[in-house]
Amino acid sequence: MKLRALCLVFMLLLTTGSGAQELKLLPVDEGAKDASWPRFKARLIDALARRDHQFIRGILDRKIRNMSDTDGAAEFEKLWELQSASSPFWTELTKLLFLGSVFVKRDAKTVELCAPYVYYRWPEAASSDASGAIIAKETLLKARPATNAPTVAVLSYDLVAVADWEVDDEDKTSPQKWVKLKAKAGEGFVPEEHVRSPLEYRACFVNSGARWRMTGLEAGE
Numbered sequence: 001m002k003l004r005a006l007c008l009v010f011m012l013l014l015t016t017g018s019g020a021q022e023l024k025l026l027p028v029d030e031g032a033k034d035a036s037w038p039r040f041k042a043r044l045i046d047a048l049a050r051r052d053h054q055f056i057r058g059i060l061d062r063k064i065r066n067m068s069d070t071d072g073a074a075e076f077e078k079l080w081e082l083q084s085a086s087s088p089f090w091t092e093l094t095k096l097l098f099l100g101s102v103f104v105k106r107d108a109k110t111v112e113l114c115a116p117y118v119y120y121r122w123p124e125a126a127s128s129d130a131s132g133a134i135i136a137k138e139t140l141l142k143a144r145p146a147t148n149a150p151t152v153a154v155l156s157y158d159l160v161a162v163a164d165w166e167v168d169d170e171d172k173t174s175p176q177k178w179v180k181l182k183a184k185a186g187e188g189f190v191p192e193e194h195v196r197s198p199l200e201y202r203a204c205f206v207n208s209g210a211r212w213r214m215t216g217l218e219a220g221e
Contacts, residue, residue, distance in 0.1 A: 023126055024157040025133040028117040029100035037113065040205075040212045041097055048094045053082040056089075056214075061206070065216035076217070093217070096203050099135060099196075104204065112204040112215055119198040123159070130159040132181060132195045141188035145178035146170040153185030160195065163187075 031037040047055035060073040068079060080089040099116030106112050114120055118133050134155045142149040145167045164180040167189060178189040204216040 023123050023130075023159050025118065025121060025123065025159060026157050027100045027135065028102055028121055030103050031101040031113050031115075033103075034113070034207060036207060036212070037101075045094060045097055048090050048097075051085045051090055056082055059212060059214050061213040061215045064214060065204075065218055067218055067220075080217075092201050093203060096201060106204075106215075110206065112206050114202055114204040114216075116196065116202060118196050118200075119202050122198045126159055127161075129161040132160050132162040132179070132197050134158045134160060134190070134194060135196050136194040139190050139194040141181075141183060141185065141190055142178075143188055144170060145180070145189040147176070149189075152188040153183065155183055155185070155190065158183055162195070162197070165197075166192065 057077070060076055062073050063071055064073055064076050065071050066075050066079055068075060081087045082089065096115045101113050101115035102117045102120045104112050104114045104120055118135070134157055137156045138154050140151045141153045141155055143152050146169060160181040160183045162179060162181045167178040167180050169176045169178065177192040179192050179195045180189050181195065199220050201217065201219045203214060205212050206215050
């Protein structure tokens with residue numbers, strides 16, 4: 001009886017471990033619940049494409065959270081060099097807005113809409129080596145960093161262990177960057193735009209009733 005009991009416990013552990021390895025982080029977009037968000041987001045994306053720093057200044061919360069030790073709109077403008085058309089701000093924020101958003105309770109009085117969902121919906125049951133989430137449906141895991149390389153597996157919203165976040169394409173003339181990772185299905189490479197770390201940039205906004213304000217642009221824990 002003791003042996004059978006031990007075998008049962010062992011099988012349960014195997015099942016639990018396998019389930020943990022197969023965890024997925026499905027996309028979420030709660031912003032659609034607020035009819036004003038899609039309209040504001042469209043205007044914001046257009047302003048980012050035009051490098052319209054005046055528009056951005058107009059939506060910054062005066063106490064916006066920054067990645068430095070100093071919060072506030074003035075520090076934000078200095079950090080991101082909004083006057084420069086080559087500032088990474090224009091492309092980084094655009095990337096976030098094309099991913100899903102979630103409502104986050106900041107304090108007793110404030111609920112923010114934050115994007116992307118990856119940081120805020122990261123599963124508590126994720127394994128300790130999971131450092132990235134596939135954010136695309138049916139992306140091809142390639143044996144080498146090349147589009148024509150053999151396909152190892154097809155991944156959809158899987159949690160993965162990342163070995164290298166920036167790998168050049170085998171074709172040195174190609175601008176495509178790859179991420180080397182290890183998934184349950186095996187090791188390989190996916191395009192960098194198909195995987196995201198929960199510690200990458202995330203932005204938060206508040207609907208004050210009259211207009212939307214950006215209340216944070218942060219990264220890390």
